[in-house]
Amino acid sequence: MKIGELARRTGLTAHTIRYYERIGLLPFAIRDHAKQRDYDGSILPWIGFIGRLKTTGMPIRDMLRYATLRAQGDATAAERGALLEQHRARVRHHLAELQACLVVLDTKIAGYAGSARGSAGDAGGSKGMEPHHDAIQQGTREPVRAGPARPL
Amino acid sequence: MKIGELARRTGLTAHTIRYYERIGLLPFAIRDHAKQRDYDGSILPWIGFIGRLKTTGMPIRDMLRYATLRAQGDATAAERGALLEQHRARVRHHLAELQACLVVLDTKIAGYAGSARGSAGDAGGSKGMEPHHDAIQQGTREPVRAGPARPL
DNA sequence: GTAGGTGTTCGAGCGCGCTCGAAGTCAAGG
DNA sequence: CCTTGACTTCGAGCGCGCTCGAACACCTAC
Structure with missing residues (x-):
């Protein structure tokens, strides 16, 4: 299997596969006579597992x-x-x-x-909000005005 | 409330709070006589909500x-x-x-x-691996060798 | 008056995970 | 023979979300 097919089968791009090899996440692939990567199916479960680690947020x-x-x-x-x-x-x-x-x-x-029609007001429960690190105790209402949102 | 206290109460850094204001995620804060940001508690639930959006992966x-x-x-x-x-x-x-x-x-x-002690082999089920996008069908065993993992 | 602490603005830099383009090699098909 | 297309290496660049440092302003306590 060449890199293109592997890419198709894994949903990764060929660029990404080469990148993974470069950093050591994938084993150095055997090259064929033309120095092209030649994969066999045994790489697929490993890539699948990597995908799951990635999905679960492992760096x-x-x-x-x-x-x-x-x-x-x-x-x-x-x-x-x-x-x-x-x-x-x-x-x-x-x-x-x-x-x-x-x-x-x-x-x-x-x-x-x-509040589908008419005055909507503050939608949803505006109390019981937890902060980034459980640090917010006080709570009144959410502010209504937000700055002039630059395009970022 | 000055930015330092807000930072303490939200778990964000003062730098991050200013950054959020800059990009428009937080409203432009009222400044006191010394041009320092002066927050009242009403900002807290909003920051809390932002935190939750962030936790859930909203860009x-x-x-x-x-x-x-x-x-x-x-x-x-x-x-x-x-x-x-x-x-x-x-x-x-x-x-x-x-x-x-x-x-x-x-x-x-x-x-x-x-396989706590003795020959471990391929731990865990090595079948039923799903790929990044449900594209892997074939599966044998995970490769054993990984490249000489560069320090990245 | 002076030291310390907290704040201000501005812009540059970083860590992550890719992503892309350039320039070249190679094999197969018309 | 010549084109097409998939591959190669290399290194630069990008998008995101901060993160940090410099240089300065201001208040409070001693």
Whole structure:
């Protein structure tokens, strides 16, 4: 399999695949007579797993650590397991946060739906807002004016 | 409330708060006699909400859109509602993805735990891997060698 | 009066994860 | 033979979301 087909099958771009190889996230691919990368199917599960780590927000440097340990063989299994367990804990935490945020979002949206016609006012529950780090206690109403939003 | 206290209460840095004001995500704060920003508590729920949008992965430009609509008053309520609904759909989708990934992670970790001592081999289920975009069908085993991981 | 602490503006820089373009090589098809 | 197209390497550039430092202003306490 050449890089183009691998790209098609993984949803990555050829550029990205080469980039992953460059940084060591993918093994150095065997080249054919014309010095082109020649993949076999065994790379696919690994790329799939990388994709899942990425989806769950693992930074590349951690994936790299995992990949490196993997390359070192069975002796590193325990460390790899620990790494994944830490990651899982982070993912679970994030998941819980997301669920909490979803509830707030639901409330907010319900507020907008409720005030469908006529004076809308402050949609959704404007209390119980949690800050970035659980630091907000006080709460009145959200401000109505926002600055003259530059195009960024 | 001066910017330092607001920073403490929100978990943001003063730098970040100024940045948010600059780009229009926070309203232009009233300045006191010494031209220092003087906040009242009404900003807190808004910052809290921004934090939640951020947690759920909304890009700043979308928050900006929301903030701008908000600034335009009740007439934009419907559009704001739609915006949040779209966002909610994305968050739900992402949540589902995360949960699926968590299952895979669990399996993998169970595999590492199972092979605690002795020959570890390929920990976790090495089948059923989904690619980045559901494009991988084929699957054998993950590669063992990874390139000489450059420091990136 | 002076030191310390907190604030101000401005613009540059950073870390991440790609993304892209240039210039060249190679093989197959008409 | 010549075109087409997929590949190669290399290095620069980008979009995002901050992050930081410089140089200066101001208030308060000693």
